[in-house]
Amino acid sequence: MTNAIVLPQLAWHGLKKLKVTFPAGWQVEVGDMAGHDRPKLKRAEIKQAIARPIGMATLREYARGKKQVVIIFDDMARVTRVAEIVPHVLAELAAAGVTDDRIRFIAACGCHGAMDRADFVKKLGEDVLRRFPVYNHSPFDNCIYAGTTTRGTKLYLNAEFMKCDLKIGIGSIVPHIMAGFGGGGKIVLPGVASYETILALHVSRTASGDLEYKDAITGMGAIKDNPRRRDINEAAEIAGLDMKIDALINGWGETAGIFAGKPAPEYAAALEAAQKHYLTPSAKDKDIVIANTFAKANEAVSGLLVAFPSLTKKGGDVVLIANAPEGQMTHYMMGPFGNEIGGKLQLRMKPTPNVNRLIIYSEYPDLASRNYIEDTGQVVMMHDWADVLKLLEESHGPGTKVAVYPNADIQYCGD
Secondary structure: OOEEEEEEEEOOOOOOEEEEEEEOOOOEEEEOOOOOOOOOOOOHHHHHHHHEEEOOHHHHOOOOOOOOOOEOOOOOOOOOOOHHHHHHHHHHHHOOOHHHHHHHEEEEOOOOOOOHHHHHHHHOOHHHHHHOOEEOOOOOOEEEEEEEOOOEEEEEEEEEHOOOEEEEEEOOEEOOHHHHEOOOHHHHOOOEEOOOHHHHHHHEEEEOOEEEOOOOOOOOOOOOOOOHHHHHHHHHHHHHEEEEEEEEEEEOOEEEEEEEEEHHHHHHHHHHHHHOOOEEEOOOOEEEEEEEOOOOOOHHHHHHHHHHHEEOOOOOEEEEOOOOOOOOOOEOOOEEEEOOOEOOOOEEEEEOOOOOEEEOOOOOOOOHHHHOOOOOOEEEEEHHHHHHHHHHHHOOOOEEEEEOOOHHHHHHEEH
């Protein structure tokens, strides 16, 4: 009998299931996050969460008298189903007397590549595109000074965003390799910040205050005393973000929880829930680790931080499943832009010493994406699961211990 695991795939391309199989003699352990099977919220539950915001008056009361409204939302590197949330926000604004001509949407892309109309429709729905202007944020132009954080980060933010007297952000909260957790003010910084401001967020500083261009990874879920997170929280306040909405995401990318309200208390409540929701028992001493990416398959290397610690110290193999038809997200600061050139903080993750092979499995070949991983001779790129399994079987026999993380890109581990 063959072990078979079903994994979520193609979050923005029709949602499919990938069935991966293993030999019957292998010991396969599935490491689900705590909230993997949490049920999808009903429409009425989303409406209620937005109608009863945390730490502030209802939006229909708060928005009265506001002249210009901006709604910023996360991009295709997040699985947030913004289209399920927006109608309830718009209904509250309409009840406050805010007319459509005073509302615009801006994609909080940060240093990610721009979205196109097809992306906007997936994120927001056709109705929004018919009724409102929707723009990309550019980190390279049209940003104005808003203030400086206590860490010394000068905030240059999107001018269109800053001119509005009602600012609403919609996104999700998931573990993040640098900020510990996303969500909250991250929709502002880096979401609608300038390149220089985003660079200052990510780098470290010497005792004299000079910037140090070095590895910015702090770890999935590493929120305590995280200097970047402090910058992000302060940026939301300095920018005057009025309301933030954060979604919890289950294992299939569905909206399983909603937190809405004044940014600071909203984020505190969302973070408390998220730390439990995405927590995953850490698998140990495995010969093979399968790290499936889904919510952020276009930023697939984030799935490796969960995988590497689960390997046996004697050495084993990691398989990173990165099925992203659109390829890996363009990142102007951290991405590759040639065989030997990349962004100023180009991200090249280094396999740990106990990684014998790092197999990147994708049905959508993208050779340039291997430049997100340091070239140590361990990386193998494959496009057929049968070939992956054959390669693994050549080195692993009966009794092989396997760990599978179905949502490695948004999981963080604890004992």
